[in-house]
Structures are given as structure tokens and as C-alpha cells.
Amino acid sequence: MTETLVHELVEKYGRKRSSLLPILQEIVRRESYLTPQAIIEVAKELDLSATEVYGVATFYSFLDVQPRGEYKIRICKSLTCDAKNKAILDELEKLLKIKVGGTTLDRRFSLLMTNCIGQCDHAPAMLVNEEVYTDITPEKVREIINYYKHKKI
Numbered sequence: 570m571t572e573t574l575v576h577e578l579v580e581k582y583g584r585k586r587s588s589l590l591p592i593l594q595e596i597v598r599r600e601s602y603l604t605p606q607a608i609i610e611v612a613k614e615l616d617l618s619a620t621e622v623y624g625v626a627t628f629y630s631f632l633d634v635q636p637r638g639e640y641k642i643r644i645c646k647s648l649t650c651d652a653k654n655k656a657i658l659d660e661l662e663k664l665l666k667i668k669v670g671g672t673t674l675d676r677r678f679s680l681l682m683t684n685c686i687g688q689c690d691h692a693p694a695m696l697v698n699e700e701v702y703t704d705i706t707p708e709k710v711r712e713i714i715n716y717y718k719h720k721k722i
């Protein structure tokens with residue numbers, strides 16, 4: 570499966586060094602995270618070392634190299650948001666009963682940090698998968714988490 574997908578993506582994006590990021594992004598979009606097997610296959614196809622591919626994968630916070638929950642909550646940790654997100658993080662950790670980097674036991678939520686998502690004028694900001702939330706408060710966080718807890722997968 571991994572081999573077939575990687576081959577398909579190499580056909581789509583090409584074998585150049587610049588193809589690496591779009592290939593890794595699409596694997597994560599389709600398979601949820603990068604398995605060691607996927608990293609090895611991509612490295613083989615692009616004639617790179619697995620260490621190099623793994624280095625790129627772990628540099629970008631959106632390229633997960635381990636299984637995450639159905640909903641990936643990413644809190645912005647860049648300057649403007651960082652000054653305002655302590656109460657948000659405390660609320661999320663309390664609601665989800667996990668720490669940053671963790672995934673709930675039912676595998677519905679992962680709590681992660683990310684760099685600036687371009688919403689600095691509406692800090693603090695967070696993402697739930699691709700959905701952007703801005704000007705968040707602990708109260709808004711409770712509403713958002715409640716919504717996803719009851720949303721059908």
C-alpha cells in the first residue's frame with residue numbers, strides 16, 4: 570500500500586528535491602501520518618537518505634510521524650499568540666485530560682503546538698484539523714471541544 574502510494578505521488582510530483590515536501594504533505598493528508606516505511610520509500614524514490622527525509626518530516630509540525638487523534642488541535646506558539654495562550658492551553662489540557670503532545674485514550678483528540686498560522690491580528694489562534702479559530706478564550710475552547718466531542722466522525 571505505502572509503496573503504491575509513494576510511487577503514485579512520485580509520478581505526480583516528480584523526483585526532484587523540491588517534490589519532497591508536497592509528497593510528504595499528501596501522504597499525511599491521505600494516510601494521516603508518515604510511517605517509517607513511507608519515509609524509507611520516499612527516500613528510495615527521491616534518491617535521498619531516510620535520515621534526510623525524516624529530518625524534513627520532523628521539522629514541519631504539520632507532518633506527523635506518529636498516529637494522532639481524529640481531531641488534531643494545534644495551538645499557535647509564535648510570539649503574538651504565545652503571550653495570550655496560557656489560559657487556552659490550561660483549559661484544553663483540563664478538558665481533554667492530556668498534555669501538549671498527547672492524544673486522548675479514545676484517539677479522538679491530539680493536542681499539539683504549531684508555529685504562526687497567519688492570524689496574528691486575531692491572537693490567540695488555533696486549528697482543529699484545517700479549521701481555523703481566532704480570538705479564542707477558555708469559554709470558546711469549551712464550546713469548540715464540545716462541538717467536536719459530539720460531532721459524528
Ligand code: FES
Pocket residue numbers: 645646647648649650651684685686687688689690692693694
Ligand atoms: S502568532 Fe499566532 S497566528 Fe501568528
